[in-house]
Amino acid sequence: MPESESAEQPPQEPVELQRDTAEGDGTAPAGLSEQQQRTLLRLLKVAYPHPDFPDDPYERTAKAVQDADGSAELLADGLDDLDEQAGGDFAGLSDADATKIVEQVANGAFFKLVHSTTVVALYDDHQVWELLGYEGPSFDKGGYVDRGFDDLDWLPDPRVEEYDGEPRAEIVATELVKAEGSN
Template identity: 50%
Template structure:
């Protein structure tokens, strides 16, 4: 879970969504031997970078350690696995203000797709002449 929360830092997120995303990573590792090997090696490498285990690092230091692993097969695999679970979590949707998918309610067109009241109305200008 610490790797997932360091990779996707949100100060308002409780532990639950991070735990569910970490569980999805672990479940994938249980079905994919190559992914499991990457995961185990990557966790060992993270622990070796500091005098304390990665799981004991504060959030800022953990984030810095992960940024150092950016692009590695280990981190790429974790991000690819965890991102879908984390941001598909209805608890996360509530925290981010996302109302959820609209397809089962008839789509967005008749449900206020343009209700972004926090954005200013765009200024629309039309040219008098159309270029030839």
Template identity: 50%
Template structure:
């Protein structure tokens, strides 16, 4: 692959098996999970390619990004381990290409039910009656769930000692006639009407 990409080259890069393998390897390196099967990563990479097809500009960025990955990896990005791929990912992390891949993968990969199974997520519950009716207290995904009950004395209810006639309205300052300030009415500061 070359640094200069014509529209013919862009179309050639997109559909190649090499491009698919490189993109799948990128998704797997950027979102590594030991239990997630390669098929989920491949499906996610296919969605990234399909999303890029909607825009000539994104198709170009995808082709350039895949080309750059291969150049940075010496033509063998899909053969790198996650540890070997990390420095390359750090070099491209602020590119439009990687941003597009990342935002598409975050949504697509973690919507995949095969990924849910691999990560131990039971899926959404709104369509099954909510969490209350579906294992709300199921904490088997935690190493050692602990729920402690309060064994102390019952809490006392605090009741106000104020008489019923004492309310917030009686403790509030009286209304000031229109056109007068509280200072002129003798309600603010040390000034009073009789001292004026």
């Protein structure tokens, strides 16, 4: 076997292993234009409104939407359609006008793609967790019963009163059935 066809390959650094060196056929659509990126960011902010959120989580979510497998053409066409429906600049619309357009496309494949990626990418972002007051998973910290299930300081304390009226027939009947079943 010629030396150039040797079965042994030189070692690669981890970064090289992650690099896609496959030759494309040139048919894959290029990335989004700047206008399409602005439209996507505006769409995310209108469809998932959190006025106190900075741009960072929305930008990371937009990147995740762009990276969704097999969706580049559908995404680009959908964003162009939003701009067309907006008269050329969806990103420049008021919240109310942008919301009306989003409601019109909400049942289509384009928005389903955006939604299915966004609900995971946006709400699994640790910065969003912090902004919303979510402390993260609790299993490894003993669970929520002993840690944090009732620590929402923005909720009022529940009114707890002991019932001292007539016995309720449906509760008594259920308790009787349970008692008879255990005999």
